[in-house]
Amino acid sequence: MDATADAPSLRTPARAPGSGAEGAEGAAQEIRLDGVSKVYADGTVGVAELDLTFAAGELSVLVGPSGCGKTTTMKMINRIIEPTTGRILLGGEDVTRVDADQLRRRIGYVIQSVGLFPHQTVRVNVGTVPRLLGWDRARIRARVDELLATVGLDPAVHGDRYPAQLSGGQRQRAGVARALAADPAVLLMDEPFSAVDPVVRERLQSEFLRLQETVRKTIVFVTHDIEEAVRLGDRIAVMSTGGHVEQFAPPAELLGRPANDVVADFVGADRALKRLAVTAIDPADLEQPPVVRATDGLADAGAALDRAGAGWAVVLDEAGRPTGWLPAGRAAGPGTVDSATVRGADTVSVRSSLRGALATMLQADAGWVAVLDGDRHLGVLTPTSLHAALRRSVDGRPPA
Numbered sequence: 046m047d048a049t050a051d052a053p054s055l056r057t058p059a060r061a062p063g064s065g066a067e068g069a070e071g072a073a074q075e076i077r078l079d080g081v082s083k084v085y086a087d088g089t090v091g092v093a094e095l096d097l098t099f100a101a102g103e104l105s106v107l108v109g110p111s112g113c114g115k116t117t118t119m120k121m122i123n124r125i126i127e128p129t130t131g132r133i134l135l136g137g138e139d140v141t142r143v144d145a146d147q148l149r150r151r152i153g154y155v156i157q158s159v160g161l162f163p164h165q166t167v168r169v170n171v172g173t174v175p176r177l178l179g180w181d182r183a184r185i186r187a188r189v190d191e192l193l194a195t196v197g198l199d200p201a202v203h204g205d206r207y208p209a210q211l212s213g214g215q216r217q218r219a220g221v222a223r224a225l226a227a228d229p230a231v232l233l234m235d236e237p238f239s240a241v242d243p244v245v246r247e248r249l250q251s252e253f254l255r256l257q258e259t260v261r262k263t264i265v266f267v268t269h270d271i272e273e274a275v276r277l278g279d280r281i282a283v284m285s286t287g288g289h290v291e292q293f294a295p296p297a298e299l300l301g302r303p304a305n306d307v308v309a310d311f312v313g314a315d316r317a318l319k320r321l322a323v324t325a326i327d328p329a330d331l332e333q334p335p336v337v338r339a340t341d342g343l344a345d346a347g348a349a350l351d352r353a354g355a356g357w358a359v360v361l362d363e364a365g366r367p368t369g370w371l372p373a374g375r376a377a378g379p380g381t382v383d384s385a386t387v388r389g390a391d392t393v394s395v396r397s398s399l400r401g402a403l404a405t406m407l408q409a410d411a412g413w414v415a416v417l418d419g420d421r422h423l424g425v426l427t428p429t430s431l432h433a434a435l436r437r438s439v440d441g442r443p444p445a
C-alpha cells in the first residue's frame with residue numbers, strides 16, 4: 046500500500062452535495078465510550094462498564110484473551126451490537142440514538158474474513174459505501190481506482206476480479222480499500238490480518254502503518270496477538286474476562302510498567318525485548334566519545350583523547366560520516382588519524398527504534414553504533430547507554 050501518491054485526495058475528497066452524509070467524510074474524530082456496558086439476553090456480561098477515549102487520529106488496539114469482550118466493544122461503536130447502558134460519542138456527538146445505518150456509513154469496518162461480497166467484483170465491492178451515499182458513477186469509479194492503487198492493487202488487473210480470484214493478502218487489501226472508500230472519520234478493524242500467513246501478515250501490517258501515517262484515521266483495532274498490538278498500536282487496551290479494561294496505555298508504558306499481574310502475564314515474560322521495538326532513540330541517550338577527523342594529525346587526536354580522558358574516538362570523514370574508530374593506544378606519533386583508524390562504523394538512523402540499534406550492534410559485534418540524523422553524526426549507542434535508554438523509557442528518568 047504505497048499511499049504517498051494518493052495522499053491529498055484521501056484526506057480531502059470532494060463532498061457529494063446533498064448526499065445526506067455531511068460529517069461522514071474527512072478529519073478523524075475522537076471516540077468516547079462513557080459508561081458503556083453490554084449484558085446479553087442470557088445474562089452474559091459481554092462488557093462491564095467501560096470509560097474509554099480513543100483519540101482522534103490514533104490507532105488504538107483492543108487486546109486480550111478469547112471472550113474478554115473485544116468484539117463486543119468494537120461492534121457497539123458502529124451499533125451492530127446495541128449497548129445496554131452508557132453513551133458513545135463520536136467527535137463529541139452522542140451516536141447512541143442516531144440512525145444506525147447512517148452511522149455505519151461514517152465508520153469503515155474491516156473484519157477477519159474480509160467480508161467482501163463474493164458475487165461482486167472488487168470494484169463493485171470497494172464502491173459499496175460511496176454508492177449508498179449517492180455519489181455519481183464517474184466519481185465512484187475514480188475514487189475506487191485511486192484506492193485500489195493506494196492499497197497496492199492494480200485497478201486494471203484486479204478491479205474486475207471476484208474476491209475468490211484474489212490471494213488472501215489481496216483480499217485483505219481490497220477490504221481495507223472498501224473501508225476507506227467514503228473517507229470515514231473512523232475505522233474499526235476486527236482481527237483484519239489474522240487469516241493470512243505470518244509473512245503476508247507482517248507485510249500487510251507495515252503497509253497499513255504507512256497508510257495510516259497518510260490518512261490518520263481514528264482506528265480501533267481488535268487482535269488477540271500482543272505482538273501485533275505492540276507493532277501497530279499508538280495505545281493498547283488490555284482487556285480481561287468479564288469485559289474489563291486492565292490498562293490502556295502506549296505500548297512502551299504497557300510493556301515497561303504493566304498495571305497488574307493480568308497485564309504482565311498477557312504481555313509475556315519477554316516484554317523487555319518487545320519494548321525495544323517501540324522505544325525510539327532519544328539523542329539525550331547518546332554517548333559522546335571524542336570525535337576526530339581522518340585528516341587530523343595523530344598527535345592532536347591523542348591530545349584530544351587525553352583531555353577527554355577517553356579510551357577511543359569516533360573517526361569522521363570529510364563529509365562528517367563515521368568511518369571507524371581510533372583507540373587511544375594508537376593515537377600517537379607522526380601521520381594522520383586515517384593511518385591509525387580501525388575501519389568500519391555501523392550506523393543507525395536517529396529515527397530507528399532501540400531494537401534497530403541493538404540489531405545493528407549485534408550484527409556488527411563492534412560494541413557501539415553511531416547514530417545519524419541524515420548524514421550528521423549525533424553520538425553513539427553502546428550496550429550501556431542502550432540499557433540506560435531502555436530504563437529511561439520506562440521510568441521517565443533522565444539517562445545516567
Ligand SMILES: Nc1ncnc2c1ncn2[C@@H]1O[C@H](COP(=O)(O)OP(=O)(O)OP(=O)(O)O)[C@@H](O)[C@H]1O
Pocket residue numbers: 085086087089090091092109110111112113114115116117118269
Ligand atoms: N450473542 C451473544 N449472546 C450471549 N453471549 C455472547 C453473545 N456474543 C458474545 N457473547 C459473550 O460475550 C463475551 C464477550 O464476547 P466477545 O465476542 O466480545 O469476545 P472477544 O474478546 O471478541 O473474543 P474472541 O477473541 O474469541 O473473538 C463472551 O463471553 C461471549 O461468549
